[in-house]
Amino acid sequence: MSSRRSRISEEEINELISKLQSLLPETRRRGAGRASSAKLLQETCNYIRSLRREVDDLSDRLSALMETMDNNSAEAEIVRSLLRS
Amino acid sequence: MQATKSFEQAFLKQMLLGIQLSAVSHGSGSLQERKSAIKLSADVAMAVARGSKKWTRGLIASLSKEEQNRSFLQFVLGKEFERPAKICHSSWKIPRSKNIVRRSLRFLSKRKSNIRAPNSSVLAGTLVEKRTQVLKRLVPGGQSMDAFSLLDETLDYAACLRAQVDVMQKLMTTLEASKHRADSDAQRPKEKFHLLPMVGSWYSTRKGLRKRLSKRPKLTL
Numbered sequence: 001m002s003s004r005r006s007r008i009s010e011e012e013i014n015e016l017i018s019k020l021q022s023l024l025p026e027t028r029r030r031g032a033g034r035a036s037s038a039k040l041l042q043e044t045c046n047y048i049r050s051l052r053r054e055v056d057d058l059s060d061r062l063s064a065l066m067e068t069m070d071n072n073s074a075e076a077e078i079v080r081s082l083l084r085s
Numbered sequence: 086m087q088a089t090k091s092f093e094q095a096f097l098k099q100m101l102l103g104i105q106l107s108a109v110s111h112g113s114g115s116l117q118e119r120k121s122a123i124k125l126s127a128d129v130a131m132a133v134a135r136g137s138k139k140w141t142r143g144l145i146a147s148l149s150k151e152e153q154n155r156s157f158l159q160f161v162l163g164k165e166f167e168r169p170a171k172i173c174h175s176s177w178k179i180p181r182s183k184n185i186v187r188r189s190l191r192f193l194s195k196r197k198s199n200i201r202a203p204n205s206s207v208l209a210g211t212l213v214e215k216r217t218q219v220l221k222r223l224v225p226g227g228q229s230m231d232a233f234s235l236l237d238e239t240l241d242y243a244a245c246l247r248a249q250v251d252v253m254q255k256l257m258t259t260l261e262a263s264k265h266r267a268d269s270d271a272q273r274p275k276e277k278f279h280l281l282p283m284v285g286s287w288y289s290t291r292k293g294l295r296k297r298l299s300k301r302p303k304l305t306l
Contacts, residue, residue, distance in 0.1 A: 009233065016236040023243055041249035044239060048223045051246040058253040059124040065257070066123075067116065069264050071108050077263045078101045078256065082094065 020044060092134050093252050098276070099130030099161070100256070106157060125154055129161055131249045140242045207297020217296060 017040060022042045066074050103126020107119060128148060132141040145162070148154050220235060221227035224242050227235055 006264070012238065013233060016233070016240065019240055020236065022244075023240060025229060026112075033209060038212040038216055041213060041220055044243070045216065045219050045223055045286070048220075048243055048246065051243065051250055054250045055127060055246065057125065057254065058250065059127055060120055061254065061256060063116065063120045063123045065260055065264065066104070067119070069260065069267070073263060074260055075105060075266060076099060077260055078104070081259055082097055082101070 023047075089248055092248055095134035096130045096249065097256070100132050100252075102161065103127070103130060103157070106160060111155075111270055117129050121153070122157075127249060127253065131245055135241070135245050138223045138238060138241055139230060140227070140238045143224075147225055151220055155210065212249065 017037065021040060024040075024047050104123065107122030107126060108124070125148065132144045135141050136219060145158065149158050217232070218237070220239060221230065222237050224230075224235065227238070230238060
């Protein structure tokens, strides 16, 4: 009953963990064996933090760049990219 | 997360909207204001492009906590965005239409005791618990998630962050190239670009803008 339920959920959790592992850049390279859960969580946190830092940095650079451009051409450029894809 | 392409398109569209709005409201403001506006645009764009997930609701909720973000959120999300004055008041009528912020704020303040969630031995151990707590703080809305949801939402959130970075980098490259072209064209007298009128009819007229803005994105619950 309850043990069966936790077994199924453990499988699902294991699946999520392996998906997470393949998502992270470092653990993908390592290949052999599976990182411990603690290590995996740490890698995940680091990854998310670095992505957020990148977004912050890109936001800064984008706003700085747009200061030097006129708004219309910046927006037109975005529209062009939208139409292209 | 499948369908990255449609996510990237939706994200770009929302970014465009955000940039236009920030130009209107912060055009004469400080660089810092414009930076925050771009950052806000990017986060809202990501949440809207992804649609309804626990983390997107958590993100909108935490963004709406700050006063300066509310008018932007109101504009982008339309009637779906409401600032509930009191969450616990029984006299406050819950509207039939789905209200993402209301649910998000309830979602954030609720401390779900996870009697339902099985006690998985995979996530036992103090180091794992500590790291899980850190992850819960990183993922928007993570505090009230059970272990399984947390991992699931983390996967989705990380994938979206990755896509967000990619799109912004591409945008950066495109704008830099455009600026470079404009600068070098300014060196020599030339006819104006004819590309702008092409996009102009779709975008720059107020009618077109209003028409586009009337199709508000729907974060279905």
